[in-house]
Amino acid sequence: MRRVSEPNTLVTVAPTGAETAKADVPQLPTTLAELVDEAVACEAAGAALIHVHVRDADHRPTLDPARLRDTVAALRERTGLVVQLSTGGSVHDPLDARLAVLDAAPDSCSITCGTTNFGDDVFLNPWPFVVELFERARDAHVVPEFELFDLGHVATLRRLLDTCGLPWGGAVHCDFVLGVPGGMPGTVPALVAGVAALPEAVTSWSATGIGRAHLPVAAAALALGGHLRVGMEDNLVYARGRAVRSNVELVERAARLAVELQRPPMTTAQARTLLGLDAVGVEAPAG
Ligand code: KMH
Ligand code: ZN
Numbered sequence: 001m002r003r004v005s006e007p008n009t010l011v012t013v014a015p016t017g018a019e020t021a022k023a024d025v026p027q028l029p030t031t032l033a034e035l036v037d038e039a040v041a042c043e044a045a046g047a048a049l050i051h052v053h054v055r056d057a058d059h060r061p062t063l064d065p066a067r068l069r070d071t072v073a074a075l076r077e078r079t080g081l082v083v084q085l086s087t088g089g090s091v092h093d094p095l096d097a098r099l100a101v102l103d104a105a106p107d108s109c110s111i112t113c114g115t116t117n118f119g120d121d122v123f124l125n126p127w128p129f130v131v132e133l134f135e136r137a138r139d140a141h142v143v144p145e146f147e148l149f150d151l152g153h154v155a156t157l158r159r160l161l162d163t164c165g166l167p168w169g170g171a172v173h174c175d176f177v178l179g180v181p182g183g184m185p186g187t188v189p190a191l192v193a194g195v196a197a198l199p200e201a202v203t204s205w206s207a208t209g210i211g212r213a214h215l216p217v218a219a220a221a222l223a224l225g226g227h228l229r230v231g232m233e234d235n236l237v238y239a240r241g242r243a244v245r246s247n248v249e250l251v252e253r254a255a256r257l258a259v260e261l262q263r264p265p266m267t268t269a270q271a272r273t274l275l276g277l278d279a280v281g282v283e284a285p286a287g
Contacts, residue, residue: 008266009258010227010274012175012206013042014051015247017233018090022059027246028232030055032067036074039081041248046255046265049082049275050075051110051145053089053233061090063097068104080268082275084108084145087133091121095129102133102140107277109137110175111144113153113160117182123149127156134160138168143275146174149183151194158199169276171203175229178217179210186213188220195224204274208234218254222261230254 015029015038022030029038039050054071056062068085075083085106087098102109111133112125137144144167146157157174166172176194179186184194186209198205206227209217214235218228230250238244238253255265272278 007263008270009222009254009263010049010204010206010271011047011251011254011258011265012049012051012084012208012227012229012231013039013047013247013251014208014229014231014233015039015042016053016055017231018053018061018086018088020232020236022055025232025236025243027244029247030059032071032074035071036078038247039075039079041246042251043079043081043268045248045251046258047081047251048266048268048271049084049108050079051084051086051229051231051233052106053086061093063089063093063101065100065103068101072104072106082107082268082271082277084110086110088112088123088147091118091123095124099129099133099136102136102142105140106142107272108143108145108275109133110147111137112147112149113156114150116149116153116180119181130156130160131164134164134167138164141168143167143169143171143173143277145275146172147177148174148194149177149180151184151190151197154194154197154199157202161199161201166201167276169279171274171276171279172199172201173204173206173275174198174202176205176207176217176221176226177210177234178207179213186210186217188216191217191220191224195226203276210234211237218257222257222263228254228258
């Protein structure tokens, strides 16, 4: 097993997502200025990686290439965060536009390991698409984060690594997303089952719980030696009856939890090492 015991915690912030309307949640960071300001504050609060969905001038989700490039550049200018672009986009984005996200040259990209029901919609990730995205990311020297919404996605991750070899950089980082209606429930037993099924090649994992699963999943992930993803993409309620005011308070709470569990937030430099971003010249074996 290559998985190493990592004393510090990678805190990922997913500030915006593609599902929430600005009109419903005005504090959602949807403009570039809002996103970058929020990113700066989240880094100061302990985040080391940002998972980014971009919005257009009307605050709607977009995969517009120029906006993606501008966003990567602006985040790099103002923060040291590892910049991860979502290739999941919204459930309405076509597969070719999702592949083209890599052209914006982020540090990292998400790769979801299978199709899943997503509320009333379908989040499409057919096997050939997953393989193509993986190979394009490796060719572009972009480090993937494998998104696991279901136990079947864990099996698909194993198949992917067996078929294609290791990603660029040699590390295998994945993220459990629990509690999407249609995916794994946001429960501790579901997370434990997912972690137990991970392929040996996985070097690190994080977890996030949707909505009310946010806190219990975070606590369980820390206890199991995993890392944390928090943010308004996944959760809009800070406490019973109290809306999230900004992503910063979610990161601050995650950092406090991590400190209490003796695994304080890692720096952005440590995150780059964890994710294989400083492993220059690591060539992945052929599949
Ligand atoms: N917005 C969801 C349909 C990802 O970013 O890669 C997909 C998603 C996963 O958020
Ligand atoms: Zn996302």
